[in-house]
Each structure stands twice: as C-alpha cells, then as structure tokens.
Amino acid sequence: MSVLVYTESEQGHFKKAALEVASYAKAVADQLGTTVTAISVNAADTSVLGNYGVDKVLHVNNDKLNSFNANAYANVIKQAAENESAKVIIISSSADSKYLAPLLAVGLNAGYASNVVAAPSSTSPFTVKRPAFTNKAFENTQINTEVKIIGVSNNAFGLVENSGSASAEDFSPAIPEFAVNVESVDKATDKVTIADAEIVVSGGRGLKGPENWGMIEELAEVLGAATACSKPVSDLGWRPHSEHVGQTGKPVASNLYIAIGISGAIQHLAGINASKVKVVVNTDPEAPFFKAADYGVVGDAFQVIPELIEKLKAFKAQQ
Amino acid sequence: MKILVCISHVPDTTSKINFTEDNTKFDANGVQFVINPYDEFGLTRAMWFKEKQGASVDVVNVGGPETEPTLRKALAIGADAAIRINTVATDAFSVAKQLAHVVSNGGYDLVIAGRESIDYNGGMVPGMLAALTNANFVNSCIGLEIDGTSAKAVREIDGGKETVSTSLPLVVGGQKGLVEESDLRIPNMRGIMMARKKPLTVSEPVEASPETQSVSFEKPAPKGAVTLVSPDNLDELVSLLHNEAKVI
Ligand SMILES: Cc1cc2nc3c(=O)[nH]c(=O)nc-3n(C[C@H](O)[C@H](O)[C@H](O)COP(=O)(O)OP(=O)(O)OC[C@H]3O[C@@H](n4cnc5c(N)ncnc54)[C@H](O)[C@@H]3O)c2cc1C
Ligand SMILES: Nc1ncnc2c1ncn2[C@@H]1O[C@H](COP(=O)(O)O)[C@@H](O)[C@H]1O
Numbered sequence: 001m002s003v004l005v006y007t008e009s010e011q012g013h014f015k016k017a018a019l020e021v022a023s024y025a026k027a028v029a030d031q032l033g034t035t036v037t038a039i040s041v042n043a044a045d046t047s048v049l050g051n052y053g054v055d056k057v058l059h060v061n062n063d064k065l066n067s068f069n070a071n072a073y074a075n076v077i078k079q080a081a082e083n084e085s086a087k088v089i090i091i092s093s094s095a096d097s098k099y100l101a102p103l104l105a106v107g108l109n110a111g112y113a114s115n116v117v118a119a120p121s122s123t124s125p126f127t128v129k130r131p132a133f134t135n136k137a138f139e140n141t142q143i144n145t146e147v148k149i150i151g152v153s154n155n156a157f158g159l160v161e162n163s164g165s166a167s168a169e170d171f172s173p174a175i176p177e178f179a180v181n182v183e184s185v186d187k188a189t190d191k192v193t194i195a196d197a198e199i200v201v202s203g204g205r206g207l208k209g210p211e212n213w214g215m216i217e218e219l220a221e222v223l224g225a226a227t228a229c230s231k232p233v234s235d236l237g238w239r240p241h242s243e244h245v246g247q248t249g250k251p252v253a254s255n256l257y258i259a260i261g262i263s264g265a266i267q268h269l270a271g272i273n274a275s276k277v278k279v280v281v282n283t284d285p286e287a288p289f290f291k292a293a294d295y296g297v298v299g300d301a302f303q304v305i306p307e308l309i310e311k312l313k314a315f316k317a318q319q
Numbered sequence: 320m321k322i323l324v325c326i327s328h329v330p331d332t333t334s335k336i337n338f339t340e341d342n343t344k345f346d347a348n349g350v351q352f353v354i355n356p357y358d359e360f361g362l363t364r365a366m367w368f369k370e371k372q373g374a375s376v377d378v379v380n381v382g383g384p385e386t387e388p389t390l391r392k393a394l395a396i397g398a399d400a401a402i403r404i405n406t407v408a409t410d411a412f413s414v415a416k417q418l419a420h421v422v423s424n425g426g427y428d429l430v431i432a433g434r435e436s437i438d439y440n441g442g443m444v445p446g447m448l449a450a451l452t453n454a455n456f457v458n459s460c461i462g463l464e465i466d467g468t469s470a471k472a473v474r475e476i477d478g479g480k481e482t483v484s485t486s487l488p489l490v491v492g493g494q495k496g497l498v499e500e501s502d503l504r505i506p507n508m509r510g511i512m513m514a515r516k517k518p519l520t521v522s523e524p525v526e527a528s529p530e531t532q533s534v535s536f537e538k539p540a541p542k543g544a545v546t547l548v549s550p551d552n553l554d555e556l557v558s559l560l561h562n563e564a565k566v567i
Binding site for chain 1: 330336338412415437438439441443445447475482485494495500532534539549550553557564
C-alpha cells in the first residue's frame with residue numbers, strides 16, 4: 001500500500017526532479033500513514049533517495065532500458081505498482097514522465113492529474129491543485145479511481161530533506177518489445193536544460209541580434225542557469241527553437257526567471273508565469289512585463305547585464 | 320492513408336478567464352474560441368500528407384454544438400470531413416474513450432493530436448488514446464514522415480531532440496515543428512465556401528465514465544507591484560534576490 005514514486009535518472013544519476021518527487025511522495029505517504037517505495041531504472045547508487053524520504057527502492061538494472069521507451073517504462077512502473085499494491089503513484093513533469101504517464105494511467109485504470117503544484121489538499125476525496133488556462137487559473141481536481149497518478153510540476157514542491165535511509169531491492173520486471181525505437185539523440189549534455197533549471201535567463205528581440213547573446217550566456221553561467229528566448233528570437237534564427245519559451249514554446253517553472261529585452265506579451269507570460277520570481281530588464285517602463293515581474297530594472301540591457309554579471313561574480317566569490 | 324486530427328476547442332490565449340457558479344464553471348461568456356494551437360500545427364501537417372501523399376484527413380471533436388464553428392474552420396483549412404461526438408468533454412480519460420471509438424470504427428492509420436490543450440493543459444488525451452487503441456505513440460512530436468506503414472518522427476526531449484522510428488497505426492502528440500508558424504493557413508473565401516458543403520457528422524457518445532473531476536477553480540493571488548531597482552544600484556538587486564526572494 002506504500003506510495004510509489006518513479007525516480008528518474010540520467011546516466012546513472014538521479015535528476016533533481018527525482019529528488020523533488022521523492023520529497024512529494026514522502027508528504028503524501030505521511031498524509032496516508034504509509035511508506036514510500038521508489039522505482040529506479042539503471043541508477044548507479046540509490047542510497048541518496050533515503051535522504052528525501054524513500055524507505056525502499058525497487059532497483060531495475062537492465063541494458064534494454066538504456067534508452068528511454070515510454071511504453072516499456074510505463075510497463076515497468078506498472079509492474080512495480082502491482083508488486084507494491086500501490087494506490088498512489090508519483091511522477092515528475094519531465095518530458096519522459098509526461099510521455100509515459102497516460103500509458104501508465106490506462107494500464108492501471110488510474111486517474112491521472114498532471115502538473116500538480118502542491119501536496120493533496122485532501123486524500124479523501126483525493127484532491128490536488130493544478131494550473132489550468134495556461135497559468136491564468138488553478139483547478140482543484142478530484143481523482144475518483146482507486147489507483148491515482150500524480151504528475152508533480154517542476155520546482156513546485158521543492159526538495160525536503162529527511163534523515164531516513166532507503167533499503168534497495170533488485171527488481172526484474174518483464175520488458176515488452178519496443179515498437180518505437182530511438183535512432184539518434186541530439187542533445188547538449190553540458191548545459192542545464194530549461195526543464196531542470198532552477199534559474200532561467202531569457203533574451204528577447206530587445207537584444208538586437210544573435211551576436212549579443214554572449215552576455216546572456218555569461219549571466220546564465222554565473223547563475224548556473226539555463227538560457228531561453230522569446231518566440232521572435234527563435235523565429236528569426238538568432239537562437240535555436242529549443243530555447244523558445246511561452247505558450248507555443250516550452251513551459252518554464254523555475255524559481256527565478258530573468259527576462260532581458262522581452263516586452264512581456266500575454267503569450268510569452270502564459271508560458272513562464274509558473275516561475276516563482278520574475279525579474280525584468282527593459283528600457284521601456286511601459287513594457288507589460290513590469291506588471292508581471294517581482295523585480296524590475298528600467299535600463300539598457302547592454303549596460304545593465306555586464307554590470308550585473310560583475311556584481312553577481314563578486315557576490316558568488318563572497319559566498 | 321487515413322488520418323484523423325483531434326481538435327480541441329479552446330479559449331484564445333488573450334481571453335480573460337472567469338468562472339461562474341461559485342467558481343466551479345468556466346465562464347464562456349464573451350470568450351473567443353479557437354482551434355487549440357498545437358492541433359493547428361498537426362492539422363497543417365496533415366494537409367501536407369493529403370497534398371503530397373494522397374491521404375484523407377478527418378477532424379474530430381468531443382464537445383457540444385458550440386464547437387462546430389471550430390470544426391468548420393478546420394474544414395475550411397482543408398480537412399475532408401468532420402465528426403463531433405455530442406457530449407460534454409469532462410475528463411481526459413472519457414474524451415480518449417470517445418476518440419478511441421471513432422478511431423477503431425473509422426480504421427484510421429494515423430491520429431494527430433496536440434501535445435496539450437491550452438485550456439486544461441492535461442497533456443493526457445493522445446497517450447491515453449494510443450493505449451486504448453493499441454497504437455504506437457510519439458509525444459511532443461516536432462517532425463513526422465510516413466513511408467508506407469513506417470514512420471520516422473522527431474520528438475522533443477528535455478534539452479534536445481531525438482529521432483525515432485516506428486510504424487502505423489500511430490498516435491502523435493504534436494506541436495510546433497510538425498510545421499512552422501509560417502506554414503499555418505488562414506482559411507480563404509473558397510475554403511470557407513467549400514467547408515459549408517463538407518460533411519460534419521454528429522455522433523452520439525459511447526459509455527465512458529470519467530476518472531477525474533474538476534471541483535473548483537481559483538485565480539492566482541493578485542501580484543504585488545514590481546519592485547524597481549535603479550540601473551545604477553544593481554547591488555541592491557543582487558541583495559534582494561538573495562535576502563528577500565531567496566532565489567540566489
Ligand atoms: C498564437 C501566438 C502564440 C505566441 N506564442 C509565443 C510564445 O510562445 N512565446 C513568445 O515569447 N511569444 C509568443 N508570441 C508572440 C508574442 O505575442 C510577442 O510578439 C513576443 O513575445 C514578443 O517578443 P519580444 O518581447 O522578444 O519582442 P518585442 O515585443 O519586440 O519586445 C522587445 C522589448 O525589448 C525592449 N528593448 C529594446 N531595446 C532594449 C535594450 N537595449 N535593453 C533592454 N530592453 C530593450 C523593448 O522595450 C521591448 O519591450 C505568440 C503570438 C501569437 C499570436
Ligand atoms: N474534447 C476534445 N475533442 C477532441 N480532441 C481533444 C479534446 N480534448 C483534447 N483533445 C486532443 O488531445 C490533445 C491534448 O489534450 P489534453 O490531454 O486535454 O491536454 C489536444 O491537443 C487535442 O488534440
């Protein structure tokens with residue numbers, strides 16, 4: 001009856017989102033008076049999960065699962081859920097987890113709520129809060145099935161440390177044949193991704209041209225942030241499409257979002273509003289972004305950003 | 320190849336969102352509805368398959384009569400026929416069940432849906448539909464080629480993309496990249512005239528009970544005014560982000 005959490009890893013290491021969903025699972029398990037079991041695939045060392053409230057780890061080690069396959073992974077989690085008689089399953093909002101979740105939901109006849117932003121407000125009936133209308137509102141959703149799947153929004157719950165320890169058990173589920181096969185992967189492995197980042201530094205058309213992105217990248221580097229951009233910037237080919245954020249681009253739910261030379265059009269804000277703290281740097285005090293931001297600098301990015309980089313370097317050196 | 324494009328009927332992003340009946344119902348009053356942007360990319364890609372590979376393209380919506388103008392717009396863009404399943408779309412699972420029935424009965428080879436709908440932002444229907452119809456599934460699809468019964472798709476992953484090979488029958492959850500913004504089509508007069516004569520079939524729903532239920536809505540707490548920092552005093556910004564916001 002324990003709460004099952006799928007803790008994702010990459011090249012053997014748990015993603016930050018895995019530790020966050022483990023923290024969330026612990027909170028739900030406390031509400032239900034039960035324990036947390038994690039299912040992990042090809043992780044090198046599972047002991048860290050104990051620090052985030054996991055009691056037991058079902059550890060799968062299988063080379064067939066080296067590349068992600070939504071159907072196979074959903075199947076593995078389903079078998080783990082059945083093994084544990086889990087009634088609540090927690091996953092993250094990574095691209096992979098969102099891909100497998102609906103398959104898992106059908107497989108387990110489970111109701112699924114995605115992008116959940118807080119611990120359940122009630123467990124009977126089981127009620128969770130999630131954004132709707134592209135962050136313009138929240139919906140309180142009740143899950144009425146016996147088995148429930150909760151997808152937790154990135155950075156919504158945070159990491160909650162715990163002084164427990166997790167026992168590990170080898171788990172050898174049956175792996176179905178793959179019907180979707182990865183041919184090639186094109187991914188920068190040395191950069192923080194927008195999905196995982198706690199801080200995102202984003203540039204807009206106000207930066208005038210791609211040659212001016214050096215300072216954006218430097219600022220991101222100082223902060224350990226991911227870089228992003230507005231839609232016109234990617235449309236103009238100044239930056240890759242994978243950096244385009246907003247309603248038609250990637251959603252951002254970081255702790256800090258820094259918008260530089262971005263006007264703050266509603267379609268842009270729709271995609272980044274889930275970020276907790278927003279900073280805008282813009283020459284135009286009338287730019288709509290100032291209404292959405294927590295902190296603002298009315299000023300020229302070409303002066304403000306290099307100076308901000310220096311100040312931040314000094315700050316980091318002091319820490 | 321028979322293609323079905325799933326069309327979600329959603330408020331335009333610029334709409335003001337309000338709720339009625341003690342914050343339990345979305346207030347559609349005065350709201351302009353559009354084809355879900357992710358579905359529009361998919362529909363436009365379907366038009367390419369129609370024109371270049373001779374595919375037939377139907378569109379489907381699960382919803383009440385109010386969604387018909389949205390389906391007519393899809394016909395004006397070039398779809399051959401539209402189907403409306405006459406029931407209120409409650410949760411993703413029951414919508415997927417209705418769509419599964421249409422897919423199985425219609426013998427569709429390829430189903431193109433959107434990565435998520437911009438109203439309830441579930442991102443659930445395409446995957447559930449794939450599971451219910453035993454079709455292969457590619458989510459966050461940003462590129463799709465079909466050759467006979469083989470498919471090559473590009474999927475967006477966190478931090479990049481990957482190319483996958485699979486086969487029909489296939490369901491994709493699509494987004495920008497399937498086509499570019501500049502490929503989107505505004506229906507012309509001829510398209511609109513022709514759309515009036517194209518079939519829009521209304522079917523009654525099959526039995527499907529929802530698994531989740533929306534109990535109430537709330538608006539985000541009103542945001543306080545922005546704290547302005549002078550460009551000559553960026554130390555203050557660093558200090559605010561560290562001490563007040565606690566994000567660095
Ligand atoms: C259906 C639809 C979907 C869309 N989806 C998205 C989306 O997902 N994401 C998205 O971003 N947009 C989206 N858009 C576009 C959106 O409406 C805006 O056009 C876009 O966000 C504007 O980008 P921008 O702020 O970079 O450029 P602009 O609006 O041109 O703003 C540039 C800003 O830079 C400021 N500036 C100029 N010089 C400087 C300087 N030296 N220093 C500092 N500031 C300076 C200006 O004051 C201005 O505010 C969508 C539009 C539609 C219709
Ligand atoms: N009521 C509906 N009718 C037809 N298709 C739908 C409906 N709701 C969702 N879809 C499809 O499923 C996709 C994802 O929706 P959702 O799971 O609701 O985020 C949409 O982009 C549509 O393609």
